Amino acid sequence: DTGVSQNPRHKITKRGQNVTFRCDPISEHNRLYWYRQTLGQGPEFLTYFQNEAQLEKSRLLSDRFSAERPKGSFSTLEIQRTEQGDSAMYLCASSSETQYFGPGTRLLVL
Amino acid sequence: DAKTTQPTSMDCAEGRAANLPCNHSTISGNEYVYWYRQIHSQGPQYIIHGLKNNETNEMASLIITEDRKSSTLILPHATLRDTAVYYCIVRAGGSGGSNYKLTFGKGTLLTVNP
Numbered sequence: 727d728t729g730v731s732q733n734p735r736h737k738i739t740k741r742g743q744n745v746t747f748r749c750d751p752i753s754e755h756n757r758l759y760w761y762r763q764t765l766g767q768g769p770e771f772l773t774y775f776q777n778e779a780q781l782e783k784s785r786l787l788s789d790r791f792s793a794e795r796p797k798g799s800f801s802t803l804e805i806q807r808t809e810q811g812d813s814a815m816y817l818c819a820s821s822s823e824t825q826y827f828g829p830g831t832r833l834l835v836l
Numbered sequence: 837d838a839k840t841t842q843p844t845s846m847d848c849a850e851g852r853a854a855n856l857p858c859n860h861s862t863i864s865g866n867e868y869v870y871w872y873r874q875i876h877s878q879g880p881q882y883i884i885h886g887l888k889n890n891e892t893n894e895m896a897s898l899i900i901t902e903d904r905k906s907s908t909l910i911l912p913h914a915t916l917r918d919t920a921v922y923y924c925i926v927r928a929g930g931s932g933g934s935n936y937k938l939t940f941g942k943g944t945l946l947t948v949n950p
Contacts, residue, residue, distance in 0.1 A: 728879070728881070728882075730879075757936065759936075759937065759938075761938075766942075767942065768921075768923060768940025768941055768942055768943060769880065769938070769940045770940070771937040771938065771939070774936055774937060782937075817879050817880070819879075819880075819938075821936075824870075824882055824885065825882070825938060826882055827872075827879035827880045827881070827882075828879050829878060829879045830878070830879045832877075
């Protein structure tokens with residue numbers, strides 16, 4: 727257990743539905759990251775927060791994706807109008823310097 | 837960030853040392869070598885990192901060549917639970933800017949056999 731928690735751990739949804747994932751970082755870490763991992767590939771960077779400020783978004787993060795980190799604590803990642811191609815593991819990491827990852831949320835879009 | 841090259845897969849006998857190589861020939865002076873591993877269906881686990889000197893912790897040792905163009909992760913006594921995908925990542929040090937994100941390749945699948 728790294729101290730980074732993610733909920734839910736698994737999510738099955740129908741195409742077109744909205745889903746929201748939550749990440750609770752290690753409390754003293756000011757940086758928080760979201761990654762996405764598809765089968766057989768390494769994780770890919772999606773977005774990064776320093777405290778409550780979202781400092782970079784990958785081109786992978788389409789307009790249907792939004793992430794927030796209110797008050798610089800937990801973060802949420804929302805996917806609107808899900809598509810089958812959104813099926814993946816969504817990973818959260820936090821750091822002061824070294825990144826520590828949570829267990830991930832596995833999303834299946836039917 | 838510099839790219840890394842790792843073998844796709846390796847086998848190791850339980851109880852023996854596992855030596856996982858990584859090439860990073862384009863590494864620059866301020867870039868660190870990080871190693872993570874990912875056991876099936878779990879999040880990546882941090883193992884170790886280094887800049888120039890060899891490093892050791894309770895999980896592994898990291899040997900970096902003098903020219904820093906390659907490194908080896910050593911698991912001294914591999915167990916079945918060490919079966920995982922191991923990622924070698926080069927990342928700039930310091931804070932802020934473009935050095936914060938990790939760029940993962942496909943890693944090396946290490947299989948520890950009984």
